[in-house]
Amino acid sequence: MHELLHGHCDARFTQVADALGAAIESGEEVGASLAIDVDGELVVDVWGGHADAAGTTPWAKDTIVNGWSSTKTVTALAGLMMIDRGLIQPTTRVADVWPEFGANGKGDIEFRHFLSHTSGVSAWDQPVTVEDVLDWEKSTSMLAAQAPWWEPGTASGYHALNYGHLIGEVVRRLTGSSLKQFVADEIAGPLGADFQIGARPEDHGRIAEIIIPEDPFEGIPPMQEWSEQMLKTFTGPAPDPNVANSAEWRAADIGAANGHTNARALAKILSVVSLGGARDGVTLLQPETIEKIFDVQSDGPDLVLAGHNIKFGLGFGLPSPETIPYIPDEKICFWGGWGGSWESMNPDRRTTIAYVMNKMGPGIEGSERTNRYFTLIYDALG
Secondary structure (H helix, E strand, O other): OOOOEEEEEOHHHHHHHHHHHHHHHHOOOOEEEEEEEEOOEEEEEEEEEEOOOOOOOEOOOOOEEEOEOOHHHHHHHHHHHHHHOOOOOOOOEHHHOOHHHHOOOOOOOEHHHHHOOOOOOOOOOOOOOHHHHHOHHHHHHHHHHOOOOOOOOOOOOOOOOOHHHHHHHHHHHHHOOOHHHHHHHHHHHHHOOOOEEEOOHHHHHHEOOOEOOOOOOOOOOOHHHOOHHHHHHHOOOOOOHHHHHOHHHHHOOOOOOEEEEOHHHHHHHHHHHHOOOEEOOEEOOOHHHHHHHOOOOEEEEOOOOOOOEEEEOOOOEEOOOOOOOOOOOOOOEEEEOOOOOEEEEEOOOOEEEEEEEOEOOOOOOOOHHHHHHHHHHHHHHO
């Protein structure tokens, strides 16, 4: 294993660890963690580099980082748990549990449309500010009042920042708990996993600084080429990655983007999907609910992600080799976060993989680093 890394790594994954260590050594990475769980055993748990841009604070075993859209993997799990508990069905109309949401032509939007980014409500109507998004009551009321931007169910359009607001309000209506509290009480807590939506003030000292590249939008087409839905989603409100380092962001409930965690914790939580629904005596899903993930909800050009072909199941992406070449075309579900973090669940292999970092890389679906690590991982898995 590379000398700059800490933790442990099974011999068959040495090339993966060496690639991560080399990226830290070259400065391509600043700090990162990577974990692979096979059949309930953590066969790779490595971390290294620094938690800050200045290079003064080592990335430690318990360092956590804002995972951006990797948060959506846990939010989707919470949504699937609502289905598993019989509180709602994928085809239940959202307005049946959140009546206000039925306004303005949204009466027939189903819960599965939230989980698969096909609701037609991929962001907020303008004017909208970051402060609005951080205010749960205001932001969910705004979403309930607006009209969809395309016919629900006909195409995906990535719900970049509001995925957790939509699913979370359904969770709140069904259970009485906020999404943040539900995840703490029903997922992270029982599993003993170091994951939280937002971050408690007492944990701020171990959060890695999000480091923004010179052009975080490199690889994204120029704005004049954006679709109407892409323009509205990414300007409502316009994303500023620096917000992740603010106390206000850490205090909020943003189930699309402000989960704070590390690779070890994500691998533990998401291994529930790979292992048939249970982990360490904690059952979150039944096997039949896991099978629903692989029911294709949409497969075609995503209206928000620069027209890239994305296949969505119920709550997660499904293999799209032409768009995401480092995910094999087999029974796998996955998603990742802005800058390159990535998680994949492989039920046929009983394997779960997670990678998070603090220095963001360019790209829409992962980054060059994501591609490199996951290609090596799947080569090693054979």
